[in-house]
Amino acid sequence: MKRPLRGPFAALLFLLLCGALSFPSALRRALAPPPVLAPPPRLDPARLNATLLRLAAVDGSEPSLRRDVDDLLEGRLPASSRARARAWRRDRLHPLHLRHHHQFPVHRRDHHDHHHPDPLLHPLPRDDLLLDPALRRGLRAWHRLRRYDPSVLPSLPATLSLPARIPSCAVVGNSGILLQHPRGPLIDSHHAVFRLNNARVAGYAAHAGSKTNLSFINSNILHLCARRPGCFCHPYGDAVPILLYLCQASHFLDVAACNASSHTAHAAPISVTDPRLDVLCARIVKYYSLRRFVADTGRAAEEWNAAHDAALFHYSSGMQAIMVAVGVCDRVSVFGFGKAADAKHHYHSNQKNELDLHDYEAEYAFYRDLAERPQVVPFLKDTGFTVPPVVFYH
Ligand SMILES: *[C@@H]1O[C@H](CO)[C@@H](O)[C@H](O)[C@H]1NC(C)=O
Ligand SMILES: *[C@@H]1O[C@H](CO)[C@@H](O)[C@H](O)[C@H]1NC(C)=O
Numbered sequence: 001m002k003r004p005l006r007g008p009f010a011a012l013l014f015l016l017l018c019g020a021l022s023f024p025s026a027l028r029r030a031l032a033p034p035p036v037l038a039p040p041p042r043l044d045p046a047r048l049n050a051t052l053l054r055l056a057a058v059d060g061s062e063p064s065l066r067r068d069v070d071d072l073l074e075g076r077l078p079a080s081s082r083a084r085a086r087a088w089r090r091d092r093l094h095p096l097h098l099r100h101h102h103q104f105p106v107h108r109r110d111h112h113d114h115h116h117p118d119p120l121l122h123p124l125p126r127d128d129l130l131l132d133p134a135l136r137r138g139l140r141a142w143h144r145l146r147r148y149d150p151s152v153l154p155s156l157p158a159t160l161s162l163p164a165r166i167p168s169c170a171v172v173g174n175s176g177i178l179l180q181h182p183r184g185p186l187i188d189s190h191h192a193v194f195r196l197n198n199a200r201v202a203g204y205a206a207h208a209g210s211k212t213n214l215s216f217i218n219s220n221i222l223h224l225c226a227r228r229p230g231c232f233c234h235p236y237g238d239a240v241p242i243l244l245y246l247c248q249a250s251h252f253l254d255v256a257a258c259n260a261s262s263h264t265a266h267a268a269p270i271s272v273t274d275p276r277l278d279v280l281c282a283r284i285v286k287y288y289s290l291r292r293f294v295a296d297t298g299r300a301a302e303e304w305n306a307a308h309d310a311a312l313f314h315y316s317s318g319m320q321a322i323m324v325a326v327g328v329c330d331r332v333s334v335f336g337f338g339k340a341a342d343a344k345h346h347y348h349s350n351q352k353n354e355l356d357l358h359d360y361e362a363e364y365a366f367y368r369d370l371a372e373r374p375q376v377v378p379f380l381k382d383t384g385f386t387v388p389p390v391v392f393y394h
């Protein structure tokens, strides 16, 4: 009876022994991160960099922009701005209602169309536009110029009709960190001061300074002030020129409207930024955003698109102001950029959150390179241009 059991017992003992011996490696396997989370086969840095550069060069917003431009040229308000158009009409302050204004270049054909596919617009008149030929030419030229051409940076002083490069510039951002140091006099001591998105200066002179030589706004802000009578878009005074970053093709209508009303008031013009500068900024920020995405998530750079809305993703007005300063000034000081746990988002308002449209962390990484080793910034180096000293005050 006993003998037949010895074989199975020995086998069991053997299995237990093997189990005990392999236990540590099993434990190691169990504790190791599951293989699915491992990064894709490690690309060597040079190949990864090449991939990032290739993907950064793809302009994800171009297809929708082209559609909107075509719509406008064919006399339709782009679908992307119809909801806004309804708000314009409701307020009756939309530039299209100013069509009796002399010189105003936009006209609207009013007629009812009961077959309009958008039920929300019914029974409002169809959005038919008749763009003035000069406005059509301007829109077409703007879109045609929207391509990668790094020579835009060294040619900025001429583009902006500056008599010469400016010896020193202060770019004042709107972060709440501006309130942590009374640097208003330092800001005003620069030859030119650039401000962003119509931030208030009254009451903040000690921290934000008081002079303004160039005002940067994006077209969403212009769109809001274009709705006010007289197009109140010059909070720093009529003499301060405005440089505008166009977020949507349809905002060209606001530019035309404000431009027309500004000229009657002898105000400084509103210039749309050279779209080649937009393309250059967009590539740089996308490169840094892709790099951050790969480093933070371990995912393939190709998956960046799925995590970002490529049609809406864009760089901030602050980045544009810094790039223009780099292009036209011999020395650049930057104030009020960055965030801190104990600082408000904006020094002059109680807005809480940053917009998802921007990747501020990517922009900060770009600024660090710009200040410390500008020669490594991709695309910028294609300009063959020597970046002036840039100092960030935190
Ligand atoms: C900037 O504006 C101030 C006045 O506010 C003016 O004195 C100065 O000359 C301007 N700078 C440039 C470079 O035009
Ligand atoms: C603004 O008006 C000026 C003068 O009429 C014109 O040269 C310029 O092209 C206009 N800009 C835009 C964006 O319409």
Ligand SMILES: *[C@@H]1O[C@H](CO)[C@@H](O)[C@H](O)[C@H]1NC(C)=O
Pocket (backbone or CB within 6 Å): 045, 046, 049, 050, 053, 375, 376, 377, 378, 379, 381
């Ligand atoms: C990536 O390529 C750019 C452009 O050639 C270069 O300036 C940069 O140093 C490279 N970065 C890395 C980490 O290799």
